[in-house]
Amino acid sequence: MVGFKLNLKEMNKLNLFFTFLAIVILSSCSDSNMRRYAKSPDQILKEYLNDEDFISPGEMLKIAEAPDPKYHLIDIRTPDLYIKGHLKNAINVPLHDALNPKYKNVFSQGNVTNIIYGTGNEDVVDLYLMFNELGVKGNKFFKGGYIFVASGGKSEANINDEKPAYNFAEKLKELAGAAGTTVQTPVKKKAKKPVIRRKKREVEGGCS
Amino acid sequence: MRTTDKIVIIGLLLGSVWLFFAGKNAGDKREIPPKKLHELMLQKHRDISADELTRRIINGDPMLQIVDVRNEKQYNSYTLPGAINIPLEDIMKTDNLAYFDQDVLNTVIFSNGTSDAQIAWNILTRLGYKNLTILRGGLNNWFETIILAKPPTGPYDKESDDLYQFRNGARVYFGVGASSETESAPKPKVRIPIIKRKKKEVEGGCS
Numbered sequence: 456m457v458g459f460k461l462n463l464k465e466m467n468k469l470n471l472f473f474t475f476l477a478i479v480i481l482s483s484c485s486d487s488n489m490r491r492y493a494k495s496p497d498q499i500l501k502e503y504l505n506d507e508d509f510i511s512p513g514e515m516l517k518i519a520e521a522p523d524p525k526y527h528l529i530d531i532r533t534p535d536l537y538i539k540g541h542l543k544n545a546i547n548v549p550l551h552d553a554l555n556p557k558y559k560n561v562f563s564q565g566n567v568t569n570i571i572y573g574t575g576n577e578d579v580v581d582l583y584l585m586f587n588e589l590g591v592k593g594n595k596f597f598k599g600g601y602i603f604v605a606s607g608g609k610s611e612a613n614i615n616d617e618k619p620a621y622n623f624a625e626k627l628k629e630l631a632g633a634a635g636t637t638v639q640t641p642v643k644k645k646a647k648k649p650v651i652r653r654k655k656r657e658v659e660g661g662c663s
Numbered sequence: 664m665r666t667t668d669k670i671v672i673i674g675l676l677l678g679s680v681w682l683f684f685a686g687k688n689a690g691d692k693r694e695i696p697p698k699k700l701h702e703l704m705l706q707k708h709r710d711i712s713a714d715e716l717t718r719r720i721i722n723g724d725p726m727l728q729i730v731d732v733r734n735e736k737q738y739n740s741y742t743l744p745g746a747i748n749i750p751l752e753d754i755m756k757t758d759n760l761a762y763f764d765q766d767v768l769n770t771v772i773f774s775n776g777t778s779d780a781q782i783a784w785n786i787l788t789r790l791g792y793k794n795l796t797i798l799r800g801g802l803n804n805w806f807e808t809i810i811l812a813k814p815p816t817g818p819y820d821k822e823s824d825d826l827y828q829f830r831n832g833a834r835v836y837f838g839v840g841a842s843s844e845t846e847s848a849p850k851p852k853v854r855i856p857i858i859k860r861k862k863k864e865v866e867g868g869c870s
Contacts, residue, residue: 492697496789496790499782499786500752500755500782504751554701576778581704584704584782584785585704588700613776616803617778618776619802619803623741624740626810627741627839
């Protein structure tokens with residue numbers, strides 16, 4: 456029946472090999488969504504530039520004012536800040552802990568869309584990147600921060616932090632004018648021309 | 664060669680081929696795993712303050728490379744001294760990636776705020792580039808901190824006063840001029856008389 460005979464020593468060797476192979480395969484498959492990127496850097500960049508997954512201040516205020524069961528508010532600030540005040544029905548998942556498997560079910564809600572807010576732009580953009588890279592779906596992010604929503608949109612918030620706060624060049628000119636100096640625009644340093652020194656001519660003439 | 668040895672060798676070969684392709688799927692060879700990337704994202708020393716960056720610019724730090732990821736129009740209008748322009752949408756271009764492909768310089772990435780710089784930092788760090796930091800609060804915050812520096816309020820505090828003096832000095836460096844409180848009246852220019860020397864006649868020759 457069997458074309459070759461295996462002795463006990465060879466059988467052990469084979470068992471050992473296949474056990475090793477099984478461990479390698481199992482370890483690489485387990486938790487694979489945390490080990491691999493769901494999207495390429497190009498894709499991440501493209502989606503960010505298209506402003507996908509971010510919600511406007513108007514939408515956010517509407518959701519906060521009239522809670523809708525199809526939305527699930529998630530506050531990613533620290534527990535201290537969350538305790539001091541948070542939006543109605545919001546649950547707290549601190550940014551540092553957001554990828555902890557214990558919160559897996561919080562973010563995977565099926566038909567429910569998670570509305571994520573934090574202190575401002577930076578923490579929300581970080582979580583946006585993390586989730587996008589791991590392929591966690593069903594989330595919308597609000598950049599403006601809790602204070603803006605809690606005040607009903609009255610407080611000053613930097614919704615779009617990439618908007619220039621000033622016309623920098625104009626403001627500098629204005630300030631320079633007030634101080635009586637001229638504006639130094641950052642220009643590249645010009646390469647210094649090498650100084651060519653002429654040799655002194657020897658005194659001509661005289662008797663040979 | 665015994666049969667078992669053959670099986671083991673074939674198995675190992677198949678295993679290595681499988682691992683090679685599994686690695687390929689995960690992305691570029693240099694790419695760091697998501698877990699590592701996310702740990703780095705949450706580290707505090709990912710960013711640099713406006714004061715620290717200013718200090719390094721003024722000191723002419725040769726290890727400093729500043730990258731402005733705003734668009735070309737904004738860059739041409741105003742930028743930080745010595746900054747190079749790589750707009751965020753062009754960051755993945757091979758020519759631009761070459762600026763980050765070194766382990767010597769400390770690269771500070773900035774935009775008007777923080778979001779665009781965060782995206783650039785994230786993509787570049789993921790691709791395995793090192794020594795990258797983000798300007799905290801971006802150019803908006805830098806301008807307010809340095810160019811529009813305000814004197815400290817409240818009781819005298821040496822540390823705050825020193826910081827204000829530094830910022831006030833930095834304003835001059837960046838072309839604003841000292842604040843009116845410290846500025847002295849312009850001194851009249853003194854003309855130095857130019858003494859022209861007479862050319863000496865050529866000496867020698869036969870008498």
